[in-house]
Amino acid sequence: MDDVLRQACDRAFQYPSATLPRRHGPRGYSDYQHYKPWLRDEYAFRCVYCLWRERWEADGQHGFGVEHVHAQRADPERRLDYDNLVYACNLCNSTRRDVPLSLDPTKEALGHHVQLLGDGVMRASTAVGAETVDLCRLNRPLLVSARRRILNLIAVLGNSQAREAVEALREMLSFPPDLPNLSRLRPPEGNARPDGIAASFFERRKRGELGELQ
C-alpha cells in the first residue's frame, strides 16, 4: 500500500482537528434544501456528526440532508441562514431532532472532543463531546457495528497485496462520482464567498488538482 492510500485509511473516521472556515456563502434560497449541493462540498460528502460517507451509502447523497445547528423551531430566523446549516446523514439528523447542542460543529473542531476507538466506538474526551455523542446517539449499536465493518474491511484489504484488494480499498475511500458543479448554481441573493467555488472539489478535479482519495 502506498503512503497516500495509507493516509486515506487513517482518515476514514477522523474528525477535523481544526475549525474549518466556511468556503461557501450562497444566499436567498426560499427552501433550505437548495443549499444541499453547497453543503455536500463544504462538508466533503460526509456526515458532520458520525463521519459516515456518501460513498458508503447505497443511495449516495440521498441518505444525507441539510441539518440546522440551531433548530428551526428554536431559531426560525436562521432557518435559511447558510452559516447555520451543516451536512448530516438522515439518521443523525432525525435522531438529534430539535434538541440544542452545546457543541456547534460550525464553530468548534469535533476532533478536540470526540475520537474513534479501534473497536468502532466513539469516545468523548470532554463534557460537550459526551453530550454530542449522547444526543446524536453516535454509539447506537447498529452504527458501531457498521463502523467496525468498515474498519475491518480497511484492515483486511490494506493487508492484502492482491490488485483487486487495493482497487476495492481505493474505491471505498474515493470521492463520490457526482461532485456538484457549484459554478452553475445561481443563489437568488448571490454568494457572500464567491472565491470558495474555485476551491470546490469539482473545480479542483477539473484542474487536475484533486487526488482520487477522500
Ligand SMILES: [Zn+2]
Ligand atoms: Zn451521521
